[in-house]
Amino acid sequence: MALKIFNNPSSINAQRLLAANSERLAKSVERISSGVRINKASDDAAGLAVSEALRSDIRAMRQAMRNANDGISMINVTEGALNEQSSILIRLRELASQSSTGTVGSTERQTIQLEFNSLRNEVDRITESTTFNGQGLIDGALASGIAAANQVVLQIGINSNSNSQINLNEEMNLSAITSTALSIQNLSLTNIDAALTALAALNTAISSVAQGRGKVGAVQNRLTRTIANLSVTIENLQAAESSIRDADIAEEIAELTRNQILVQSATAMVGQANMIPQSILQLLA
Numbered sequence: 001m002a003l004k005i006f007n008n009p010s011s012i013n014a015q016r017l018l019a020a021n022s023e024r025l026a027k028s029v030e031r032i033s034s035g036v037r038i039n040k041a042s043d044d045a046a047g048l049a050v051s052e053a054l055r056s057d058i059r060a061m062r063q064a065m066r067n068a069n070d071g072i073s074m075i076n077v078t079e080g081a082l083n084e085q086s087s088i089l090i091r092l093r094e095l096a097s098q099s100s101t102g103t104v105g106s107t108e109r110q111t112i113q114l115e116f117n118s119l120r121n122e123v124d125r126i127t128e129s130t131t132f133n134g135q136g137l138i139d140g141a142l143a144s145g146i147a148a149a150n151q152v153v154l155q156i157g158i159n160s161n162s163n164s165q166i167n168l169n170e171e172m173n174l175s176a177i178t179s180t181a182l183s184i185q186n187l188s189l190t191n192i193d194a195a196l197t198a199l200a201a202l203n204t205a206i207s208s209v210a211q212g213r214g215k216v217g218a219v220q221n222r223l224t225r226t227i228a229n230l231s232v233t234i235e236n237l238q239a240a241e242s243s244i245r246d247a248d249i250a251e252e253i254a255e256l257t258r259n260q261i262l263v264q265s266a267t268a269m270v271g272q273a274n275m276i277p278q279s280i281l282q283l284l285a
Contacts, residue, residue: 011273018266025259028252037247047244054241058234060158065230068223071154071168074132075220078174081130081138082213085177088119088126089209092184093202095119100195113189120179120187127178138212140176144169156226166223172215182208 030039038044038051098104099112130137135152142152146169157164179185182205187198 008273008277010276011270014266014269014273018263018270021259021262021266025256025263028256028259031247031252032249032256035247035249036245038245051241051245054237054244057158058237058241061230061234061237064156064158064164065227065234067154068156068227068230071156071166072220072223072227074135074137074152074168075216075223077130077132078137078142079213079216079220081126082177082209082216085123085126085138086206086209086213088123089182089184089202089206092116092119093199093206096187096189096195096198096202099189100192100199102192106190109190109195116187116189120184123182123184124178127176138174138177140174142169142172142174143176144173154223156223156230166219166226168219171219171222172212174212174215177209177212 027043031037038048041048095112095116099109104112127138130139135141140146141150151167151169154166154168155164156166175181183201184198184205187201188194189198
């Protein structure tokens with residue numbers, strides 16, 4: 001090999017290899033310290049695009065799960081109110097049955113009527129006071145006939161179509177649960193005939209409330225299944241996103257060790273190559 005002073009190809013080559021090895025070493029350190037294989041678009045442009053789309057879907061689905069849980073919370077409040085109203089109606093039916101028997105006198109019927117009126121008023125009070133974050137629940141606000149802008153729609157998916165939504169008004173169609181709607185507002189227990197009429201009306205009212213509770217329970221079960229499905233989907237999407245983006249730490253550590261050795265070797269060779277021109281001085285001795 002010819003000895004040259006102005007240019008040192010061996011040193012230049014060693015420096016180039018040192019720079020390349022140093023860059024690979026820095027990338028290995030970056031991947032191990034961050035835990036991900038793709039830290040910027042240049043690492044894997046296609047993989048980054050796919051993983052970002054998956055990450056977006058995962059975030060949206062997690063919010064959908066929270067929305068569904070909020071829906072269940074709303075339904076729980078609704079169910080609690082309907083349960084209490086059902087208990088009141090059963091007690092009213094008991095009072096009507098008591099008043100319809102001939103062994104009860106007029107004085108006792110008047111006392112029974114006082115309790116009957118008080119409990120009937122409580123049915124209306126529960127209807128008016130049962131809300132969830134300002135949204136009425138059993139006052140007819142969840143009926144299917146109200147304006148679309150006022151209907152309660154749960155976003156339980158990542159898209160804007162109907163498959164990603166549950167309209168509680170359409171699903172439950174829960175009419176107002178009031179004494180007027182149940183046709184018990186004018187019932188009287190002051191005589192046997194009126195008590196028998198009240199007994200028949202209360203049977204119908206109890207059936208109406210039970211039907212409403214059935215609708216509420218059905219939607220609650222649907223939301224529970226929706227949450228379970230979202231949970232499984234999120235798990236699978238997260239696994240897919242991890243396989244694309246996350247670093248294999250064992251592989252990266254092996255690569256780190258390799259690159260450290262190459263950098264150390266290249267550094268030593270740069271030093272050796274820089275000493276080659278000095279051998280010319282021996283020719284001048």
